[in-house]
Amino acid sequence: MTTTTNNKSPNVGAIVIIAVAVALNLVLAVLMARWSYSWFPPQASSAAPYVDDLFALETGIGSFLWFGLTGVIGWTLLFNRAPKYDESYGEPIEGNNRLEITWTVIPTVIVFAIAIYSMQVNDKLDALGPKQKYALGTDPATVAAVDPRATVGPIDVIARQWSWEFIYPDGVRSSELHLPINQRVNFRLISEDVNHSFYVPAFRLKQDIIPGSVISYSLTPTREGRFRLRDAMFSGAYFSQNQTDVIVESDEAYSSWLKATAKQPLQPGLSPGSDLYAKRLANGDKGWATVPPAPAPLVNDPGDASIPHDA
Amino acid sequence: MTSTKFDPRILKAPHPVPGAPDNWKRFFSFNTDAKVIGIQYIATSLLFLLVGGLLAMIVRGELITPPADLVDPTVYNGLYTMHGTVMLFLFLFPVLNGLNNLLIPTMIGAPDMAFPRLNAAAFWLVPVFAVLLMGSFFLPGGPAQAGWWSYPPISIQNPMGLFFNGEQLWLLAVALSGISSIFGAINFVTTIVRMRAPGMGFFKMPLYCWTAWGAQIIQLIGLPALTGGAIMLLFDLSFGTSFFRPEGGGDPVLYQHFFWFYSHPAVYVMVLPVFGIFSEVFTCYARKPLFGYKFVALASFGIVFLSLIVWVHHMFYTGTPNWMRILFMFTTMTIAVPTGVKVFAWVATLWGGKLRLTTPMLFCLGGLINFIFAGITGVMLGTVPIDIHVGNTYFVVAHFHYVIFNAIVLGVFAAVYHWFPKFTGHMYYEGLGKLHFALTFIGCTLNWLPLHWAGLLGMPRRVASYDPEFAIWNVIASIGAFMLGVAAIPFILNMVSSWARGPQSPPNPWGAIGLEWLLPSPPPAENFEDDVPTVINNPYGYGLGEPQVADEEYYIRRAQEA
Incomplete structure (x- = not known):
């Protein structure tokens, strides 16, 4: 059985590891966003640069999320594996309301920010006129x-x-x-x-x-x-x-x-x-x-x- | 409310085949036992997974080189249309209904479904429309060729002018499939609402039941629109009406609304139960309670509600007015929030667990990281300007295969392995299972990851030939597709040999929590019969030391002695 340690002093090692991981992930996200421009054909209309910028932003945010979450999953695969014949349980945490609010509010803000930005880009495209039957x-x-x-x-x-x-x-x-x-x-x-x-x-x-x-x-x-x-x-x-x-x-x-x-x-x-x-x-x-x-x-x-x- | 006062007709239902439940003939009869129907559904659908996969491999064979040189373009169009149709209506919906039949009654402690005969009728419609669809290959003009969307006017062109044609059989099959799914949905919803074990309030219900419940509510709301649209299209095709025919004043875009009003939520009908599977499997093999059970449960219904108000994002470039595009962009983006709640909860569940990488766990982990990827490309597609560029290109093809295959089908495989010992009474072979996973994961990544780039460069979907600049992505994709074909071999070997001669399974081989694991493997015809346990705790109490039901020791002993 795992015992819960009630350690009040901040765990410096953990904070350093998390900070380094977040920084690495940010670098990776920026690199992915820059790389994304090369995935398109050349920009040949006034709309193209706006679309590519929006895509690069989404690639950056998406990469940060994907590498971050996959990184956490990978960490558990490396360090949270049960040894053979170990039938015991992990620490029985049932949830955390503060975390739930965080990961509801932050994604909401992000997707609405992207949507508002997209709305502005869409105004810039300004391509679609009326459809008349x-x-x-x-x-x-x-x-x-x-x-x-x-x-x-x-x-x-x-x-x-x-x-x-x-x-x-x-x-x-x-x-x-x-x-x-x-x-x-x-x-x-x-x-x-x-x-x-x-x-x-x-x-x-x-x-x-x-x-x-x-x-x-x-x-x-x-x-x-x-x-x-x-x-x-x-x-x-x-x-x-x-x-x-x-x-x-x-x-x-x-x-x-x-x-x-x-x-x-x-x-x-x-x-x-x-x-x-x-x-x-x-x-x-x-x-x-x-x-x-x-x-x-x-x-x-x-x-x-x-x-x-x-x- | 909960109730143990089952209709006695369910408990005392006569078995149509003498010797059931041990007689193999019961699988070929109009049997009303949910566990027989579940296996009927799953076996039928896996057979059609092979058919759909074969069609896909011919399609990928054509696309391995730029020109259309393997089959005639009309044949290519028919093959990809039937690939999509078979995979959705003959593989995914039936396989999930099969899991519902096996899991819902056993998880909530019900002896059977609420309407056993309706349940059997729903299943037996599947072979009927399967025959219609497969039969359409042998018609003079070939099967339907208009894609699984079947957009008019292309779908009602009827080049040979014959009354019986592939498109007509396709529409009849889709309408029958809709009726079958509505039968199923009535049954699943009623069973979940009315037949839970004593003490099992909604917030003590396993997540698979929550998600299946949400999914089946979508079926009830959405399917009438699709089925109605299919019937109107059938009238346009065969009886000269002009609901969607522009020459007669009809509006072809109207059909697209009918179609997507159901067919977008249909993705959630398929993915929600897989979210349930993730929740069951991650908790069991990480040996931890589900992180934020109530949030994950309620997020399912957030998804149900939002899924019904996003369909126009499939029509951003059909001439949809700007205000409508913006409105539906916002609703579409919002759906990322409840989905995110689930994803974060699963990752938090894994965190600090005691992970056991069995075959179902591997499939779920693979499915989860693919699903996160698909969610990100989904948000990209939800933004109007990006969708205007990549909509109807291979980017979309790659995105939805990431959802449907790389996440949903991987989850379905996980479920098949996880509950295989429970319903067959035999253990599967772990080595073959892991080989199946490795081939599937590598194959599906090779198949669909590169196609995102083909789409960004502007390769339209549904093409039989393409410009040479797209060749490299398509070669890699085709290799991945053939690898997925190879992956079927260890899977079939494992299923057949394990069922025939795998070691006997104990009632609870994984140390899992849930009512179904308190039953013998395989469970008797009427599950707990009239000795249904009383639920006293949450479903995922791993490591909490709280029994899920009163008198748990008694039920464990009873299952072992059976």
Whole structure:
């Protein structure tokens, strides 16, 4: 049986060990938080730095908790093991109200602080505009996008099973999304078949596209390059192929691209699903049921899927 | 209130199979004995764990290389859909109902469940919807392919235009599963509230019963929403209604509310009993009382309440208005508090204990550190801006597998080992058990830890192919997944050989406290029959020297002599 020692004088050794452990854990947490920035694609929109900072904060707090608790559990595994054939009990402590209050109040404060900070970050992202319903089958162009602060757009983003089409305000159509750098651009997100999602990891932004609604969405690209746009809401057989690139370029490059493209005739754009479906039919239509892909959109600039993306 | 005045029909229930409880045929009959039903549930669900695991290994086989080269993408979509469905509706819910059947009556000293026939009916619905689900593999268009969320409009596209199709069978199966779970929930809640041993007030009730009670209340509140949503979706699919069909003026997002109103709390239906298992196992093998028993018990109901008001965090990027996102972010974050109370209590229970690292203890320790990790990624996902980036990526896949496999399933394995001697009457082999743990823990870490990074880099979930920059994380994950397949071998060997020829188990091989350990191993058909002990102390009095029940020596002797 263990005996309870009622030692009133503070145990200096224990305090030193705890202080060293907490200090080590803090260092570890800060290192993890700094390391977390390297887990993301490059920051290519005005939203990205805010998201990465919030994530680093959460990684730091989370690491401190996880290493701390795992450390305590590891300590018990090392020093609180019962010897073989020892059938005795540990010290029968049934609880401690002060501790219970501490570990209720402190986590409450932490999660509310994180939530308030997240709320501020969310205001900074400022991407989501109104979602307006319209009757599917009628022309969604009658639904106006609303973002007075956007200097570019509205660009219509039309997601299909399985292709992307982008229509610029002057009527130019493309399969890859071209954007000028450092300007707030507004999109009208449209789907005529199933749910899709407009997701550009380098922008840290994602918005589902819901058939029967036009969603107004805005963002500001901040880095030139070719970034992957991925459909992130499962959309059927060739869902994983429903990706294209976003090309962020200088203002001049963007306007000369618009001008040159406007002169191009309409031609079938990128439609990776169609190619795979054609292959499937050629191989005897094996596999489980799927709807046929929508016809490739007719665009002025079909883009080039063979160019590697930056992120 | 407590009562010993059981309905005499429970005690005098006729056994449908001659020679029961010794006749093996009772496991294949419409038996009303909770302990038979419990084993029926557990055996059936472990079989489907193998089926779901096999589906997962084909999925991970496809994902070991970037292009879709192992199976057609449509087949991949069907396989991952069925993997999720089988694991949730045919493995996890049934296995936990099996544990409820074994543990609730024995832990509270009841002879059986409150409604034995309803109990058997609930179990026998499982094979019915299992046949529907497995049968859908053989339909011309294949099984459902819309993911376990089954979001419209993709789920109601019905490409072949046939009336009978995989999605239809899937929806019928989910609706039947819901009905089965509601039957179960009515039974468990009634049993816990009405049939506790004399003296067992709610604050003398074991935590497994607290958590199972909370979980089953969630089932009663949430399941009607999911089952209703599934039936509406079935009507949209098969009978041309347009609840969710945008062409007919329906709203596809409405379905998402029906779905998540249940399916988020469903995670708590699964994790709460595992919290109960943690509380039982940590106290027993750390030889200490549970730290802050009342707080841990009440935190269960804090979780129950909060779990019902967080579902919109699955819909932060579906066009949900900003005020609603913020509101649900706050409720979601709050759930970390009662969960934290439990986690800190378990760690404090371990502190200064006399730890015995048996197989169930190892599974619970592994499950606990994984659960802490999953809780941290859960808070990350609960914050709107992070969720907007990592939602619907492999970060989410990694997070929920950390919850569902690395914590819940590890806890379930712990329970299977911990109570195996009690309900089979045989000891399991510790060496095989520890091998099972080692393979499982390493396998599940390799499988899901790397996928967090794939998600942060922007790899969407549910893809059959992916860009080459994600390859390294997926190779490691697939190796881990195959390791989990290997881990099944020592587990099956252990279960089968121990039950067949393991050493006889004494009534209380672990020196555990609890009414079930005062029964012989295996317990007789009606547990304590009409000689139910009177509970006088808290359930986790390790080292306090207080007997849990009056006349404890008498019950111990009785169990040993049986």
